[in-house]
Amino acid sequence: MARIRAIDGAAPRVVDGPWQLLATQAGACATPADCDGRDGWIPAAVPGTAALALREAGLWREAQPAPIHDQDIWYRAPISGSGRERLTFEGLATNAEIWIDGDKILATDSMFRPYTVEADLTETSELVLCFRSLAASLARPHKRGRWRPRLATPGSLRNARTTLLGFMPGWSPVIDHVGPFRPVTRQTGAPCEADLRASLDGDVGTLAARLRLPGSEGGKAVLRCGGCETILTEETPGLFVGELTLPGIAPWWPHTHGMPVLHAVEAEIGGQRLLLGRVGFRSLAMTRPFEQGLSLAINGVPVFCRGAIWTPADLVGLSGESKTLRPMLDLAREAGVNMLRVPGITLYEADAFHDLCDEYGILVWQDLMLANFDYPHDDPAFRDNLAAEIAAFIDRTQTSPSLCVICGGSEVWQQASMLGLPRETWSGGFPGETLPGLVADKRSDLIVVPNSPSGGDLPFSVSAGVAHYFGVGAYLRPFEDARRAEVGFASECLAYANVPEPESLRRADLTDPTDPRWAAGVPRDRGADWDFETVRDHYVATLYGADPDRLRREDPERYLALGRAAVAECMEATFAEWRRARSPTMGGLVLSWRDLAPGAGWGVVAHDGLPKSAWYALKRAFRPVRARPVRRGAERAPRPSHQRNRRACRGDPAPRFP
Template identity: 65%
Template sequence: MAVLRTVDHALDGPWEMIVTDPGACTHPGDIDGLPGFIAAPVPGTAAGALRAAGLWSDAAPTPLHGSDVWYRTAVEGRGREILRFEGLATLCEVWLDGELRLTSRSMFLAHEIAVDLDGTHTLALAFRSLARDLARPHKRGRWRPQLATPGSLRHARTTLLGFMPGWCPGVEAVGPYRPVTRRGEGDRPTAIDLRTSVADGTGSLTARFDLPGAAGPVILRCDGRATVLAETAHGRFEGRLDLPGIALWWPHTHGEPRLHAVTAEAEGRSFELGRVGFRTITMRRPFAEGLSLAVNGVPVFCRGACWTPPDLVGLPGERAAYAPLLALAVEAGMTMLRVGGTMLYEATAFHDLCDELGLLVWQDLMLANFDYPVDDPAFRSALDSEIGQLLDRLQASPSLCVVGGGSEVEQQAAMLGFPEAVWHATAVEAMLREAAAARRPDLVVVPNSPSGGDLPFSTNAGVTHYYGVGAYLRPFEDARRAEVRFASECLAFASVPEPASLTQARLADPRNPAWALGVPRDRGADWDFEGVRDHYVGALYGLDPGRLRGDDPERYLVLGRAAVAEVMETTFAEWRRTGSVTAGGLVWLWRDLAPGAGWGVVDVAGRPKSAWYALKRAFRPVQALLTDEGLNGLHAHLLNETAEPVDAVLTLTFATGAGKVAARAERAVSLAPRSALALSSAALLGRFFDATAAYRFGPAAHDLAHLRLGRPDGTVLADAFHFPAGRAAAPREIGLSAELVEGGAGAALRIATDHHALSVHIGLDGEGRPADNWFHLAPGSERLIALHATAGRPSGTVRAVNGTETVRF
């Protein structure tokens, strides 16, 4: 039996492109004979084509919105075909053989046209000047945000990337950035609609599609089971297949993200309709009390980051672009990625990979900060189509769990003093709820990010953008005091990349004026996010970061990396502890949009920063945490999110930095699947010990507390540290050592220390990275750290923030 994929064929050219003055060419014939055409991959962007041709500078991106950009290619064939345009950025005319066939004003809408082919034809795409269109008279909104300029962007359906000074480079998205495809009429199922649900352990798959001319029975198959579909109209087939005991889809931290292939059979042919997952998403409390999700009835602490495109210039949408970044998200223990309203809708390959990898997706509408003209029928109609196409395209994606009405629209208006009647985005919320109810009733709808409280950015309701610890320079205690329910954005810092990335970008010296170009800031603010990072360097280590920057720039960067890691781990320990009201936290941002100390937890080249390593520790599915409960001592929190029981040994040690033990407790523990356990230091020790140095009876007997959760065979599952008197970062000899171990499992480093080692960091001479970095070592302990993707025998250095040693291996 022939098996056919129900996908269109790419119209991949070859294509060529030319940039012209706005309005200079009104017809495809006007560009014939013009000099300056270059090869232009499709899907792709004009910026990407210019870069490939050596006509692009990352330091000074070529402005494109002020020009017209023409693409053209030859189309060969005979008979009627459907041409599909998945994404055209942004004002585009589609011409076939000199005839205007389509005009699009939205980057976010797909279009189809039927064409009759008879030989060789010329297809031309004219991307008209967006700047020229924005300069026309437009009705002004009730408020004008600082985020992006010009204000007339409120009328345009295009990404804000490239329009946000201080946030990202001025790279302007122009071109057919998503595929242009073709298909014959009637040769494959079309209008495919697959929906899944689960009730009482039985999965239900409903299917509907068009297959004109099919004779005989049309059979739907999934999970080794089948049903015959009914022909409900000419060429339309639909039906339902019940699947008792179907294997469910889980986030990767909680189980297996099982997917099931769906096929249809007709007249000896088998058509692949795609893959589906079966799962439930439910709210654990009313939204006003804070977003909190359960998957298949099991609470999930949603942690991860706000997503950024793999490449700001080319806006790639293929699996190869997404796969390494999403693999890093999985390795870091992330359970959720949010595609925010300042970005763009990612390609289907992104969602396919999230389905496969077990990563939940929060998808915003591409609306941010502006007072959008939803009272304009044309705008409203375009937005309604955009929502419908989005949900139709992701109709079978189990990873999609939350859809939101956009980013900071309500917050922007509320912060400018408007009353709730103005700032509450009721029209967009109603549109989104109606579309979700019709197409994806399994999804959770969030009105806006943030929203849900007396003010939309209230921390103790709905969802919030929490920057108390971070931009607002609040102490660590604020992470608990604010009673954060769900932080859909948090913890933004100018996070310093590793030295190799800075050297490659020629940004190794923070005193260089070019350094500031890579540091993000909010437009109009008199501070930037480097100052935020520096504040916590001072708070953690008792140093003047400004003086340190001038006197010892290398150490200034080292302590900056260490501080960001400390803040990340400390904040998420508060939020993940037993008894916490917080149900999720998504760090701003996932990846840098430019070289330098950007918001990303991975840099522009996709290399992990200190923040990524900290989150990897903070997000462990099997986790051990320590929290300071003041006069109640330290509390150990043990978490097991997995579907398997964990038998382990818990050790809590109080020691001086030199290794003298003041108190120690050890206990065997059994953690049931998807369970949590809290134990006080008093319960573990069985006696009084001033674990937090709160009683002030005299000098503290210890400098640090070390909690270790390990297998009976000695394998460390998780550990945590507490420093009652702060982190002593003054360099001294600590007896740090490192030994390279090579074996069948690959290279690894055995790192040991005599005294406490603060923020141990590994620097490799070549490509590759360690499995962990910027971690603490208890006095007299050692760790074996795997080295990933290194070519040949690895070499490099090991250092600690509080050590004088530089250990080479």
């Protein structure tokens, strides 16, 4: 169901406490009463995480993060009331118990779905949340999967609905995410429901609505949008349905192709006014079969999708507030980014992220929170949990025109195929067979991609479906490979240890690349004898004839300057190849948008929010129109289809990363 922002001006109220937090040994307290009288309670922000509260109290440091998953974390807050209320918990990380006035009313086991409970409140009621030790849960015996990825440990994470952030050494800081990281809200009265579906056919917009408002039986219902209105029909008592047709409505476009126009929606039912947010009218289609490479058209116009893999704007508190997200999205829009991919190793973003992407005209590719592991889709409890989180996500983004792709996860199919498992054991299944139906039930306008990468006979065939392309990059290939590979759509590409600007390095006290602390900020694949600084150094040597090892020791300032220049040149040259007129490539998303820690990480934006040389390169490469000289004869015809198919069957050499 779509979000109802307010009824008669009243929005859901936030349980603002004041909240307190207590960390105990795992299992030390069975009930809230066991925590009473204990020392150590500290103030806590909700929404927020335990790490954020402990940091504010001076008990935890981001630079040297102490573990939290090995403890039980308790939150408590007064919640006075005078009757029955509905409490909604929009994000609890991860194994949580909800207690009201000493009674446990619900236990949860997913970070990725909201939970709603009803409770009778009094003037002295108290709400308590207990987050049981995730480490203890993961240590219990679990059924093993058919493979163990190197990306994250332990293997029992395959059974847990929690973020992989903090479990991927070399990829992200080891920060444990525990607590009510999304709002806790309260409402009275029977629940209301809104189902809104916006579509565009030519220049005619249609808004279909199904609105349920208990207590309004027999009343008049009017739906308003774009300066027009229509009377809704009462299909059953309290359920009002209808369609509003909007000829000549201003459509929603990605900002690189037009204006991302949004239109306010409201309804009046039985004298009550419902604010239903904003919608954008756009059409979305694929311009060629998926097996030839993902290719999107918005409102009938093919769009070259350019952007990056999104990383959380606040890794400690997981803030979903506009004030935290807006600076990162401002930089994205300024750089010409028209697509961001939320990968399966992170978490579903907050409502504010999607509202801002709608406003800014930035398309959103959303992975399910599934990555690399052999997930137990045959377990009914796991499957039901996953279906519930998908439904909840699509409900709250139902009116979002920026959402365009739902993907079944990251590198699950690739991981299995690289281990030599037969295709029938890893393809299809939940993402290939069940996911399309779940999405179509609520948003038939979205494109469903089964996995990233996928689409060819082997998932890592770069010319088919969606690919993770690192030919120019980790494979150390020349720029010409970006053309020869005939990439269809790179849903992940161009990962380098991007050197921050001097000001960012000064702020982090990381000005010397020979300092042992420098290596901690360089991403690497687990167990590999190389890192992504090695990749950058290769292009420094190739492009400028320099000796990176000698420069690092003898002239570190020039070493860093050439490193900045090399990644910028790689970014620009690759996208220039992909955006030429006869290129088969229809999109490229760089790994990644922002660093999760100080240092030379994958991000094109540094940990402190300052752009790097790669950001400036992408800003040039992503301009709406780019003129680039091409020598005569360079625009050769594409390979015959039988040659392309033979390459797809053969695939690239097995990637050197998970």
